[in-house]
Amino acid sequence: MTRDTSSGSPLSGFDLVAAGPELSREGPQTAAEPREVRPGNPTVTALRQQFPDAVFRNLICAGDEDVVYVAPERITEILGWLHDDADQQYDHLADVTAVDYGGGKPLEVVYQLWSIPHRAALRVKCELPLDALEIETVTGIWVGANWLEREVYDLFGIHFRGHPDLRRILMPQNYAEGHPLRKDFPLRGRFSRAEQTRRALTQNPEDYYVPGEIAERVPQTVEADGGDATGAEGEGDVL
Amino acid sequence: MSSRTVEYGVGRNPEMGPGGTLVTSPTVPFDAPEPELGSETMLVNIGPQHPATHGVLRLVVELDGETVVSVVPRLGYLHSSFEKLGEYRTWNQIVPLTDRMDYLAPLIYNCAYVMAVEKLMGIEVTDRCRVTRVICMEMDRVFSHLLWLGTWSIDLGAFTPFLYAFQQREKVYKLHEALTGARITTSATRIGGMMADLPEGWARGVREFANNLPATLDEIDGLLTCNAIHVGRTQGIGAISADEAVNHGLTGANLRASGVPYDVRKDRPYYDYESYDFEVPIGCHGDCYDRYLVRMDEMRQSIRILHQALDRLPDGPMDVDDPRISLPSKTDCMSDMESMIHHFKLITEGIPAPAEDCWFSVEGSKGELGMYVVGDGGPKPVRWRIRPPSFVNLSAIPRLAEGHLLADLIVINASLDIVLGEIDR
Numbered sequence: 001m002t003r004d005t006s007s008g009s010p011l012s013g014f015d016l017v018a019a020g021p022e023l024s025r026e027g028p029q030t031a032a033e034p035r036e037v038r039p040g041n042p043t044v045t046a047l048r049q050q051f052p053d054a055v056f057r058n059l060i061c062a063g064d065e066d067v068v069y070v071a072p073e074r075i076t077e078i079l080g081w082l083h084d085d086a087d088q089q090y091d092h093l094a095d096v097t098a099v100d101y102g103g104g105k106p107l108e109v110v111y112q113l114w115s116i117p118h119r120a121a122l123r124v125k126c127e128l129p130l131d132a133l134e135i136e137t138v139t140g141i142w143v144g145a146n147w148l149e150r151e152v153y154d155l156f157g158i159h160f161r162g163h164p165d166l167r168r169i170l171m172p173q174n175y176a177e178g179h180p181l182r183k184d185f186p187l188r189g190r191f192s193r194a195e196q197t198r199r200a201l202t203q204n205p206e207d208y209y210v211p212g213e214i215a216e217r218v219p220q221t222v223e224a225d226g227g228d229a230t231g232a233e234g235e236g237d238v239l
Numbered sequence: 240m241s242s243r244t245v246e247y248g249v250g251r252n253p254e255m256g257p258g259g260t261l262v263t264s265p266t267v268p269f270d271a272p273e274p275e276l277g278s279e280t281m282l283v284n285i286g287p288q289h290p291a292t293h294g295v296l297r298l299v300v301e302l303d304g305e306t307v308v309s310v311v312p313r314l315g316y317l318h319s320s321f322e323k324l325g326e327y328r329t330w331n332q333i334v335p336l337t338d339r340m341d342y343l344a345p346l347i348y349n350c351a352y353v354m355a356v357e358k359l360m361g362i363e364v365t366d367r368c369r370v371t372r373v374i375c376m377e378m379d380r381v382f383s384h385l386l387w388l389g390t391w392s393i394d395l396g397a398f399t400p401f402l403y404a405f406q407q408r409e410k411v412y413k414l415h416e417a418l419t420g421a422r423i424t425t426s427a428t429r430i431g432g433m434m435a436d437l438p439e440g441w442a443r444g445v446r447e448f449a450n451n452l453p454a455t456l457d458e459i460d461g462l463l464t465c466n467a468i469h470v471g472r473t474q475g476i477g478a479i480s481a482d483e484a485v486n487h488g489l490t491g492a493n494l495r496a497s498g499v500p501y502d503v504r505k506d507r508p509y510y511d512y513e514s515y516d517f518e519v520p521i522g523c524h525g526d527c528y529d530r531y532l533v534r535m536d537e538m539r540q541s542i543r544i545l546h547q548a549l550d551r552l553p554d555g556p557m558d559v560d561d562p563r564i565s566l567p568s569k570t571d572c573m574s575d576m577e578s579m580i581h582h583f584k585l586i587t588e589g590i591p592a593p594a595e596d597c598w599f600s601v602e603g604s605k606g607e608l609g610m611y612v613v614g615d616g617g618p619k620p621v622r623w624r625i626r627p628p629s630f631v632n633l634s635a636i637p638r639l640a641e642g643h644l645l646a647d648l649i650v651i652n653a654s655l656d657i658v659l660g661e662i663d664r
Contacts, residue, residue: 062597095626144488147634
């Protein structure tokens with residue numbers, strides 16, 4: 001991208017500099033963040049006081065959005081405090097999602113919170129290295145996180161420890177090509193169209209209509225190995 | 240914050256007020272002892288191809304007699320991986336993907352998406368564009384609620400309101416067509432503006448629609464609100480308390496029916512919504528009947544906003560005056576070389592967005608519609624995430640339906656106002 005965006009223009013957003021690709025996991029780095037200009041988000045201040053060693057850094061994105069990076073192993077503790085504390089009351093979990101930046105960078109799990117009583121928003125992020133894609137579930141705090149976490153599991157392959165029903169939700173239960181929203185997943189899938197058709201035809205349609213889907217009788221996700229992938233376009237193993 | 244509890248034309252069950260007298264059918268006294276029945280539960284599969292599921296939703300229902308023991312929704316029959324497709328497109332090329340998600344209110348999706356991207360890029364759109372988008376969003380809120388109203392009444396066995404509602408929807412279809420050339424897949428917005436300026440007489444058409452709709456709503460109101468069958472089948476069905484509704488992540492009319500006045504237009508105003516005079520209708524029982532009342536009132540509030548927006552629709556340019564964002568006019572492209580090169584570069588290279596992320600949510604027709612966009616400095620998103628309101632609302636259906644009858648499950652499903660395009664994406 002060679003477009004010159006630095007000349008005097010009303011578009012301040014273009015001039016913003018990236019936060020830097022290397023997302024270090026050591027300690028608070030607030031001093032190094034050029035965008036931390038707004039001094040006092042009360043929630044962020046309180047969060048830093050409450051969890052001094054679990055809040056890594058915070059920044060302000062897109063002008064007015066507070067983002068906090070926290071330690072993934074303490075996520076339920078932190079989000080539970082944000083939910084219950086009388087001064088915070090982040091009672092509405094708007095969204096749980098993940099971001100894959102590609103290139104071996106850690107995956108980010110993003111929690112978008114909103115406090116209906118205080119009318120405040122907060123984005124909490126956790127970075128998970130690719131070899132440890134596991135984080136505790138927040139379904140104990142918000143029941144509504146159930147499907148959102150299932151979707152993140154389905155599309156990104158992040159395991160939510162303690163989730164009551166961690167199955168695929170958008171892709172078929174026996175989908176064996178991995179997790180589609182990961183950057184190493186090719187746009188058209190790992191298998192050729194012929195292979196996809198062959199697999200679809202060999203499936204037993206009655207598998208979709210068995211009573212096993214009712215709770216307590218949930219079958220395990222079939223993770224067939226992808227050794228016979230005929231049209232694999234991308235590198236990486238089939239998960 | 241102006242919100243008001245919606246008024247009932249009828250008393251609550253069991254004491255029916257004037258106009259809503261429940262006629263109980265005579266029952267034959269039956270003294271015989273209960274017969275010995277097996278306690279085995281039965282599995283019933285509803286959908287994915289069934290009109291009452293409002294799309295390709297599949298519900299696996301475990302029944303004890305007629306009582307719902309458990310509901311397991313199965314999704315994904317309409318999964319098109321829009322979020323993945325978006326990562327391979329420039330910011331403007333994504334716009335057509337957005338209206339495929341909520342084809343019942345495509346303009347809200349078009350607007351919400353570009354508003355998120357404009358916030359990420361730091362673009363301030365023109366006044367005319369802001370008001371136009373408000374008109375588009377409110378018109379499509381009514382558009383979506385009318386479809387909900389029609390299908391809701393069909394699920395309850397009433398056919399006439401469906402015809403009345405769809406007659407009005409047809410007028411919005413015509414307005415869509417006049418604005419964009421398409422009836423459903425509008426793709427009306429662009430980064431920094433709209434696809435085109437408003438066509439001649441379009442505002443007058445919207446005004447006419449807004450003037451005519453209340454009469455239709457009154458008619459449907461008279462058919463349903465105090466109707467004994469409608470009242471008896473919806474009051475107390477699928478009720479959820481305010482705390483629980485918030486905890487389940489419900490938004491939109493489903494949350495407001497439980498008495499939580501959370502409306503993004505009021506709580507986190509965008510596009511000068513704080514300067515429009517409208518109220519947020521809330522219910523107090525959180526059941527299907529309150530959801531019906533709230534949506535009916537929301538349409539009337541949207542009409543109020545439409546009138547105010549049409550009054551203040553300013554003249555002036557529609558697109559931002561920035562050559563890095565807005566395309567040159569087609570006439571210029573055809574007549575001078577610089578404009579042609581400009582057009583070519585903008586189309587082929589796209590508009591770069593800063594390496595940041597941005598969450599922007601609007602009050603969609605189904606609930607809080609959030610867009611989360613992550614840029615990396617290039618013309619394509621690293622991640623484009625939609626927070627589909629129907630998806631989260633639907634996830635509460637096991638909680639709402641379990642313990643009710645199978646017929647009530649259909650009503651509860653209809654009352655949630657889901658659209659499978661955005662659930663499966």
